[in-house]
Amino acid sequence: MLEIDRLDAWYGPSHVLHGLSLEVRPGEILALVGRNGAGKTTTMKAVMGLIPKVAGSVRFLGEDLLGRPAHARFPLGLAYVPEDRRIVPGLTVRENLKLGLLRAPASIKEGPAIAEIAETFPRLAERLDQTAVTMSGGEQQMLAIARAMIARPKLILLDEPSEGIMPVLVEEMGRLFVALRERGVTLLLVEQNVEWALNLADRAVIIDQGAVVHESSAAALRADTAIQDRYCAV
Amino acid sequence: MQTLDQTVVEAPPTVPRRSPIALGGVSRWRAPLSILALLALPFLLPSQALAVNVLIYGLYAVGYNLLYGYTGLLSFGHAAFFGTGAYLTGIGIGAFGLHPLLAMALAVVAASGLALVIGTVSIRSRGIYFAMVTLALAQLVYYVALQASSWTGGENGLRGFTVSAIDLGIVSLDILNPLTKYLFVLAFVGAALALISRILASPFGAVIEAIRENETRARACGFDVERTKLLAFVLSGLFCGLAGALSAIHLSIVPLDSLAYHTSGTAVVMTLVGGAGTFFGPFVGALTVLVLEDVLSLWTPHWQLALGSVFILFVLFLPRGLWGTALGRLTALRGRR
Amino acid sequence: MNPVSNPILEVENLGRRFGAFTALEGVSAAFGEGRITAIIGPNGAGKSTFFNLLSGALKPTSGSLRFSGRDMSRVPQARFAHLGIARSYQITNLFPRLTAHENVRTAIQARTHRYDFWSRRDALTGLGTRADEILDAVGLSGRRDRPAASLAHGEQRALEIGISLAADPKLLLLDEPTAGMGPEETKEMVALLRRLGESRTILLVEHKMKMILGLSERILVLHHGRLIADGTPSEIQADREVRRVYLGQSGGYGHA
Numbered sequence: 001m002l003e004i005d006r007l008d009a010w011y012g013p014s015h016v017l018h019g020l021s022l023e024v025r026p027g028e029i030l031a032l033v034g035r036n037g038a039g040k041t042t043t044m045k046a047v048m049g050l051i052p053k054v055a056g057s058v059r060f061l062g063e064d065l066l067g068r069p070a071h072a073r074f075p076l077g078l079a080y081v082p083e084d085r086r087i088v089p090g091l092t093v094r095e096n097l098k099l100g101l102l103r104a105p106a107s108i109k110e111g112p113a114i115a116e117i118a119e120t121f122p123r124l125a126e127r128l129d130q131t132a133v134t135m136s137g138g139e140q141q142m143l144a145i146a147r148a149m150i151a152r153p154k155l156i157l158l159d160e161p162s163e164g165i166m167p168v169l170v171e172e173m174g175r176l177f178v179a180l181r182e183r184g185v186t187l188l189l190v191e192q193n194v195e196w197a198l199n200l201a202d203r204a205v206i207i208d209q210g211a212v213v214h215e216s217s218a219a220a221l222r223a224d225t226a227i228q229d230r231y232c233a234v
Numbered sequence: 235m236q237t238l239d240q241t242v243v244e245a246p247p248t249v250p251r252r253s254p255i256a257l258g259g260v261s262r263w264r265a266p267l268s269i270l271a272l273l274a275l276p277f278l279l280p281s282q283a284l285a286v287n288v289l290i291y292g293l294y295a296v297g298y299n300l301l302y303g304y305t306g307l308l309s310f311g312h313a314a315f316f317g318t319g320a321y322l323t324g325i326g327i328g329a330f331g332l333h334p335l336l337a338m339a340l341a342v343v344a345a346s347g348l349a350l351v352i353g354t355v356s357i358r359s360r361g362i363y364f365a366m367v368t369l370a371l372a373q374l375v376y377y378v379a380l381q382a383s384s385w386t387g388g389e390n391g392l393r394g395f396t397v398s399a400i401d402l403g404i405v406s407l408d409i410l411n412p413l414t415k416y417l418f419v420l421a422f423v424g425a426a427l428a429l430i431s432r433i434l435a436s437p438f439g440a441v442i443e444a445i446r447e448n449e450t451r452a453r454a455c456g457f458d459v460e461r462t463k464l465l466a467f468v469l470s471g472l473f474c475g476l477a478g479a480l481s482a483i484h485l486s487i488v489p490l491d492s493l494a495y496h497t498s499g500t501a502v503v504m505t506l507v508g509g510a511g512t513f514f515g516p517f518v519g520a521l522t523v524l525v526l527e528d529v530l531s532l533w534t535p536h537w538q539l540a541l542g543s544v545f546i547l548f549v550l551f552l553p554r555g556l557w558g559t560a561l562g563r564l565t566a567l568r569g570r571r
Numbered sequence: 572m573n574p575v576s577n578p579i580l581e582v583e584n585l586g587r588r589f590g591a592f593t594a595l596e597g598v599s600a601a602f603g604e605g606r607i608t609a610i611i612g613p614n615g616a617g618k619s620t621f622f623n624l625l626s627g628a629l630k631p632t633s634g635s636l637r638f639s640g641r642d643m644s645r646v647p648q649a650r651f652a653h654l655g656i657a658r659s660y661q662i663t664n665l666f667p668r669l670t671a672h673e674n675v676r677t678a679i680q681a682r683t684h685r686y687d688f689w690s691r692r693d694a695l696t697g698l699g700t701r702a703d704e705i706l707d708a709v710g711l712s713g714r715r716d717r718p719a720a721s722l723a724h725g726e727q728r729a730l731e732i733g734i735s736l737a738a739d740p741k742l743l744l745l746d747e748p749t750a751g752m753g754p755e756e757t758k759e760m761v762a763l764l765r766r767l768g769e770s771r772t773i774l775l776v777e778h779k780m781k782m783i784l785g786l787s788e789r790i791l792v793l794h795h796g797r798l799i800a801d802g803t804p805s806e807i808q809a810d811r812e813v814r815r816v817y818l819g820q821s822g823g824y825g826h827a
Binding site: 432433435436437438439440441443444447448450451452453454455456457458461462465469 | 626628648649650651652653658660664665666667668669673676677678680681682683686687688689690691692693695734737738
């Protein structure tokens with residue numbers, strides 16, 4: 001579904017990604033793990049067109065992404081939940097969700113879409129008309145995910161969704177991701193909480209110093225403590 | 235207020251490896267080196283009067299930089315201190331027949347006192363509000379001077395206190411001689427620079443920079459941020475007042491403009507063009523702006539437009555100012571070795 | 572909960588309101604010296620408010636706070652650091668363009684030379700030496716002369732703690748010290764905190780249960796501004812209410 005082929009990326013003079021190649025298969029949950037600074041977030045940002053200096057190729061459902069401006073990804077069916085969530089604090093939950101529908105296909109109607117979200121996220125349902133800034137960090141994270149989901153994307157990229165979230169919500173999030181996969185949505189997950197991510201994912205890819213160093217099923221990686229120690233130190 | 239999210243701080247990739255503000259070995263010599271550079275100035279510039287202006291406005295900008303570049307407080311009302319220093323020097327000499335040095339001393343004390351008052355009122359505000367409060371208070375001083383025309387000469391400015399010689403007891407300085415005047419002004423500016431260098435190298439200097447970098451953290455460390463800011467404000471007012479006093483001696487007239495917001499803006503422009511937060515930057519800025527003004531006004535009657543455009547270009551492409559950028563390049567080179 | 576003799580920190584019915592909103596209410600606890608205690612709870616439960624009260628950034632609107640027996644309710648924030656209470660922040664709060672060394676040295680300076688504008692600070696070698704000692708204690712000696720903003724995230728968190736050590740505090744309040752850190756960095760931070768805990772009292776807000784278990788013998792749970800549990804890790808993990816509102820069913824590890 002998503003093919004990243006020999007991707008290089010730079011932050012100013014810093015060469016951050018070195019010929020990174022990986023693929024995300026339709027309908028799977030792929031976990032991207034590795035140390036801080038390994039290049040996980042950069043990879044996501046590069047896919048979403050947020051890194052100005054890149055080389056190589058990124059294709060989504062056969063369409064080239066790198067040649068397109070960042071806002072071209074959404075209509076193709078790609079959604080992104082960044083590390084800092086980026087919900088709009090002054091808007092209500094409902095309004096934030098409507099943002100996620102702005103350029104959605106005409107077949108998705110606002111009423112039913114929001115109702116569906118409310119069913120999936122009871123916590124958000126209670127707070128539909130509450131201003132986003134008054135919600136706790138965990139609730140805001142849920143909102144960010146809901147906003148990404150509402151227009152029925154095919155692939156969702158999530159950058160460290162569990163960071164700073166309390167355990168009971170992390171559990172809920174895990175159940176949500178599994179339910180999404182059941183519905184046929186593909187997920188690419190960058191995570192530092194390796195244990196949780198590997199429990200959830202089908203496959204796992206380890207990134208170190210800007211390149212892929214290991215790729216296997218999640219179960220295999222869970223069992224391989226040597227590799228984990230080397231690259232993620234669980 | 236609930237913070238919005240737990241953003242992980244990302245280091246901007248272009249932050250230099252060595253802190254450009256580090257108190258390196260150069261700092262010991264920055265005052266003497268600056269004075270040496272300034273000694274050469276009258277021989278490099280087309281006119282002595284321009285050279286004296288560079289000294290005066292350079293000092294004005296350096297005083298301003300203490301508050302803006304080093305402490306991080308953007309004031310739009312520093313003309314109040316410059317103007318007060320100028321007016322009281324003129325009034326002291328003209329109306330009270332005081333010895334010029336005494337008049338200057340009193341004027342500087344008054345400017346510092348005014349800084350204490352304005353500072354106390356404005357320190358409570360932050361950012362843009364602070365800028366607005368200082369602007370408003372400076373305008374107040376402007377209008378007071380405008381109204382008190384029997385003392386200040388009102389719109390015509392203060393005249394009639396020409397200083398031709400300064401009697402130092404053993405010797406009398408002929409201020410009408412351009413070189414003597416330059417050296418006289420340089421003596422004060424040099425002393426001020428030495429003092430400012432000392433202040434910046436002191437523990438207090440570290441505190442004001444800490445406040446600029448992160449006020450909340452400075453407070454949490456146990457620093458009395460308000461009191462420190464006020465002290466920086468007063469010191470800044472002191473040196474700007476001194477610049478004003480020297481200006482009065484130089485021109486033998488104090489235009490009402492000295493208190494106008496335009497003069498406040500000049501401090502900001504010069505500091506930014508030269509390099510905020512650097513020691514010698516403001517002088518470079520003063521020199522650049524004054525020379526540009528001279529040159530541009532020869533070429534076009536719309537020189538202010540041209541000057542404004544130049545300023546915009548600086549802000550866009552050289553945000554660290556001329557001197558700041560030069561220092562930055564030098565530090566990067568040294569770091570790479 | 573066992574009574575604590577000679578507590579270094581004691582809060583009784585501590586509370587804070589903001590207008591109609593009650594951020595914290597009726598929190599009572601005593602903390603013994605030299606222990607590491609963890610504070611957990613959902614976001615918005617009042618943990619940051621609690622820390623703000625303990626560090627003097629906020630004054631309580633009800634109840635009392637005693638540190639080493641001394642009533643702190645009227646002590647100004649600047650004095651808290653001088654009396655031995657230091658705090659690190661959840662969002663890294665450093666002096667970005669100052670070097671790691673300068674960051675720590677500036678913090679140390681707060682105790683002594685605040686208004687001195689005559690001495691050359693370079694000549695105050697005591698400060699510099701102590702700053703280097705602290706950098707060593709938090710493992711940042713190799714990064715001494717780098718601007719804080721250019722340090723890796725884990726190093727910034729360590730520097731954050733270094734700055735709070737400057738006041739040689741008896742009580743250290745750490746707000747999510749491992750925020751944003753991966754497993755390896757978290758391990759290093761745990762080792763550091765264990766070392767620091769040998770000679771200090773530490774109160775720690777964290778979400779990573781695994782880390783907390785390795786570090787503290789006592790956990791307080793806050794929810795909606797109230798203290799809902801206070802006990803050993805096993806007591807807390809078994810507590811139904813805590814599991815419902817915070818830990819989930821897997822003891823805090825997040826996965827079913």
